[in-house]
Amino acid sequence: NAGVTQTPKFQVLKTGQSMTLQCAQDMNHNSMYWYRQDPGMGLRLIYYSASEGTTDKGEVPNGYNVSRLNKREFSLRLESAAPSQTSVYFCAVGDSYSNQPQHFGDGTRLSIL
Amino acid sequence: AQSVTQPDIHITVSEGASLELRCNYSYGATPYLFWYVQSPGQGLQLLLKYFSGDTLVQGIKGFEAEFKRSQSSFNLRKPSVHWSDAAEYFCAVGSNDYKLSFGAGTTVTVRA
Numbered sequence: 001n002a003g004v005t006q007t008p009k010f011q012v013l014k015t016g017q018s019m020t021l022q023c024a025q026d027m028n029h030n031s032m033y034w035y036r037q038d039p040g041m042g043l044r045l046i047y048y049s050a051s052e053g054t055t056d057k058g059e060v061p062n063g064y065n066v067s068r069l070n071k072r073e074f075s076l077r078l079e080s081a082a083p084s085q086t087s088v089y090f091c092a093v094g095d096s097y098s099n100q101p102q103h104f105g106d107g108t109r110l111s112i113l
Numbered sequence: 114a115q116s117v118t119q120p121d122i123h124i125t126v127s128e129g130a131s132l133e134l135r136c137n138y139s140y141g142a143t144p145y146l147f148w149y150v151q152s153p154g155q156g157l158q159l160l161l162k163y164f165s166g167d168t169l170v171q172g173i174k175g176f177e178a179e180f181k182r183s184q185s186s187f188n189l190r191k192p193s194v195h196w197s198d199a200a201e202y203f204c205a206v207g208s209n210d211y212k213l214s215f216g217a218g219t220t221v222t223v224r225a
Contacts, residue, residue: 004156031211042117042203042215043157050211058212090156098145098164099209104156 003027006091006105013081013112021076021108023091031094032074033101034058034066036087043090049074050099081112115140117206119216126194127224134189134219136178136204146187147205147213148178157203163187174198199223 007022023032030051035043045058049068063085065077078085089108092101116139126132138144145164149157161172168180178189187204201220207213 033211040217042217044215045212048211056211092157094211097209098162099211100145100147100205100207100213101157102159104149104158106154106156 003103004091004093004105006089006108008108009106010109011111013078013110015082015112017081017112018077018079019081020078021089021091021110023074023076023105024072025074025093025103026072027093027103028071029093029102030071030096031099031101032068033092033094034064034074034076035090035092035101036060036085037090037107038087046076046089083112086110086112115144115206115214117204117214117216119202119204119219121219122217123220123222125222125224128196129193132189132191132194132198132221134202134204134221136187136189136216138185138187138204138206140185140206140208142208143182144206145208145213146178146180147207148172148176148187148189149203149205150174151201151203151218153200160189160202194221194223196223196225 033048034046047066049055052071091105094101118137147162148160201218204216205213
């Protein structure tokens, strides 16, 4: 998906380590989102950013922080990783009409030991 | 609180046969409704969406969905399935408030 790029694609961490997941878009959309996907649970919203400079909590924000430095980039940070944060993380972007995700990246598969 | 139920965890269908995936939602007002498809190892791709107007919505890849307010449903259909339609399908509900709720997904297997 050339429109939404996530890095890295895979990562293994030890409990207590920190890391930042990066997301960049070239679609010029205002809203950006971070979701986590766990088996049998669909996708759950962690944080979203309605526009550059704003961020808000979603359904499962605990243990995460985000940063929307500019219109293109929206990063997700795990300050002290826990095994419960093992998941697949998706970044998405959305248009201004629906204010909902329209395009997704390919995901970051994160394992925490 | 809004929620989505996809009653079928897994569906197997023969290539060329029709497909219908069920989606029931709970929402206080007129919802925005979405269907997404996810192939293994990939992100989600938007198939179609309903905001208002005609309750029969056409999407990409030959899919359509019908919004039935009286039944709180938004079922996805395809008349003739191709092997490439094997994937996981997610229904989602929300409004224009950035907070979309997803169902748990239905996995579709296509047999030759």
